[in-house]
Amino acid sequence: MNYLTPNHRLALLMHDGTDNSGGKTGLALLRYSPLPIVAVIDRRRAGGNLAQITGIPREVPIVASLQSALAYDPTVLAIGIAPSGGALPDPWYQEVKAAVAAGLSVVNGLHRPLGQDPALPLTQPDQWIWDVRQEPPGLSVGMARARTLACRRVLAVGTDMAVGKMSANLELHRAARARGLRSKVIATGQTNLMLGDDGVALDAVRVDFAAGAVEQVVMRYGPDHDILFIEGQGSLFNPASTATLPLMRGSQPTHLILAHRAGQTHIKNCPEIPIPPLPEAIRVCETLVTAGGAFLAAQVVGVALNTHHLGEQDAIAAIQSTQTQTGLPCTDVLRFGPDPLLAALLATPMPKG
Numbered sequence: 001m002n003y004l005t006p007n008h009r010l011a012l013l014m015h016d017g018t019d020n021s022g023g024k025t026g027l028a029l030l031r032y033s034p035l036p037i038v039a040v041i042d043r044r045r046a047g048g049n050l051a052q053i054t055g056i057p058r059e060v061p062i063v064a065s066l067q068s069a070l071a072y073d074p075t076v077l078a079i080g081i082a083p084s085g086g087a088l089p090d091p092w093y094q095e096v097k098a099a100v101a102a103g104l105s106v107v108n109g110l111h112r113p114l115g116q117d118p119a120l121p122l123t124q125p126d127q128w129i130w131d132v133r134q135e136p137p138g139l140s141v142g143m144a145r146a147r148t149l150a151c152r153r154v155l156a157v158g159t160d161m162a163v164g165k166m167s168a169n170l171e172l173h174r175a176a177r178a179r180g181l182r183s184k185v186i187a188t189g190q191t192n193l194m195l196g197d198d199g200v201a202l203d204a205v206r207v208d209f210a211a212g213a214v215e216q217v218v219m220r221y222g223p224d225h226d227i228l229f230i231e232g233q234g235s236l237f238n239p240a241s242t243a244t245l246p247l248m249r250g251s252q253p254t255h256l257i258l259a260h261r262a263g264q265t266h267i268k269n270c271p272e273i274p275i276p277p278l279p280e281a282i283r284v285c286e287t288l289v290t291a292g293g294a295f296l297a298a299q300v301v302g303v304a305l306n307t308h309h310l311g312e313q314d315a316i317a318a319i320q321s322t323q324t325q326t327g328l329p330c331t332d333v334l335r336f337g338p339d340p341l342l343a344a345l346l347a348t349p350m351p352k353g
Contacts, residue, residue, distance in 0.1 A: 002196055003130040004035060004076065004107065011039045011066070011074035011104070015092055017081040018042045018062065019053050021162040025109055025191045026080020030056050032170055032195055038072035039063050040080075041095070055308075055334075066095040070102055078107040078194065086111030096120065103127060109190030111203075132190040133204040135213075142211030146252035147296055147353060149222035154345060155253035156232035156304070157244060157285050158260070159275045160267050164333070165232035165259045166191060168304035168341070171333040172257070173229045175342045181226045186217050188231040188247065202233055202243055210243075214250025227345075232259065236284060237275055238267050248289045253298045254350050256285055257341060261306040262318040278303070278326050296351045302341040303330040 010029070017023020018040060030037060030050070037060050040050060046064035051057055063069050066077070077099040083089060087110065088096065096106060100120045106129045108114045113131040120129065146153060154172065156165035169185060170192075176183035185192060187199030198221070200213045214230070222228060230251045234241030260278065267273040276284065282300045290297040303322050307315035315332060322330040329340040 001130075002193070003105070003128055004194070004196065006035065008035055008076045008105075009072075009074045010035055010037045010076050010078050010107075011041060011069040011072070011099075012037060012078050012080040013066075013092065013095060014040050014042045014080045016042065016044050018045045018048075018050070022083070023081050024162055024166075025082060025194070026078070027054060027056065028166060028170075028191045029078060029080060029194060030054065030058050030060065031167075038074050039069035041066060041069050066098045066102075074104060076105045076107060079109055082110065088112075100127075100129070105129065107132065107194055109133060109194060132193050133201040135204045135206065135209075136200055139205065139209040139216065140212045141208060142215050142246070142249050144215075144249065144252055144295065146215055146218045146222065146250065149218070149252075151222045151225050152227040152255060152345065152350065153218065153222070153230060153251050153253045154227065154255045154257060155230045155247055155251055155298075156257045156259055157300075158232060158235045159237055159258070159278075159281055160235050160261065160264065161238055161241060162268075163235075163259045163261045163264070164304055164306040165257075168257055168259055168333050168338070169229040169231055171338040172342055172345070175338045176227055176229075179342075182224065183227045183229065184221045184225045186214075186221065186228055186230045186251070188214065188233050188243075192231050197231075199231065202246070207242065207246070210246035211250040214247055215252075218251050235267075236288065237273070237281065239270060239273065245288065249295070252296055253289060254296060255345050255348060256289065256298050256300040257302055257304055257345075258282060258285065258300050259304045259306065260322075262310060262315070262322070278322065282326060282328075293353075296353045298351055299348060300328065301344040301348045302328050304338075304341060305330050305332050307332045307335060 233243035
């Protein structure tokens with residue numbers, strides 16, 4: 001259930017995350033949400049220019065605290081950061097308490113639920129706390145039923161976490177809709193759910209039911225769409241991640257997009273673990289998705305390269321190098337658009353099986 005409506009006005013809690021991947025939920029809301037966002041709360045960046053800091057062309061003031069944000073008349077506080085461990089540090093939790101006391105509703109995408117917190121009593125009749133990460137009812141195990149669908153099913157896979165899988169999907173979805181295709185995003189994480197896409201918070205689902213949870217949503221929308229963009233999660237190469245395999249099994253993808261941060265050679269939070277060369281990473285993904293012929297032989301048809309940290313000329317050179325290295329189309333979807341990847345998706349035949 002999505003609690004947000006067009007009448008809501010959001011303040012984003014983004015302390016220390018406005019300029020880095022720790023605030024990726026809030027940054028995605030700033031980039032893609034159609035709802036009014038009236039303030040960004042970040043003590044470190046207060047008073048700064050949001051567009052200059054983030055590259056997102058949206059005029060929103062950055063303030064230092066919830067109390068300062070109240071001057072812009074928000075109705076909802078959305079938690080746009082993801083602190084390590086899944087819980088807010090106490091000073092930031094106190095700001096959530098202040099928001100609830102002021103009558104604001106709360107969108108919480110963290111692992112720690114807030115809806116049953118006795119320290120957060122709701123005082124207004126239309127006030128609510130939406131804990132996004134919840135396991136839906138009525139789940140069953142995966143049965144690979146999605147392979148019977150006629151639509152294209154595109155899964156973004158990454159060489160690491162937080163390298164741009166969600167952005168690749170959202171930009172490809174926009175481009176597909178612009179071409180007149182019946183396109184749908186399948187949300188598998190808290191951010192896409194906050195943006196209003198239907199789906200499941202995969203990391204809130206017990207592992208035995210994870211593939212089945214994805215399959216259930218894909219089967220709901222597949223018959224009525226030309227193409228489904230399934231939000232990727234985690235990475236096969238990151239030791240903390242278990243999400244990619246149930247996404248493969250549940251969605252039975254017909255095409256894969258590889259997301260990679262230009263120049264990254266090791267897992268960010270485990271620097272002793274190398275990322276394989278891209279051709280080898282592609283081979284691993286394609287081998288696991290088909291499982292020796294048990295499932296559809298989906299191919300990686302392009303690379304979504306994250307070049308945010310590079311200047312434009314270096315970004316162009318990195319894209320050209322990646323194309324040479326992999327033999328596949330490559331682009332930074334935010335910087336240069338997704339058209340080469342969409343063209344590859346539409347030109348590559350559906351796998352048989």
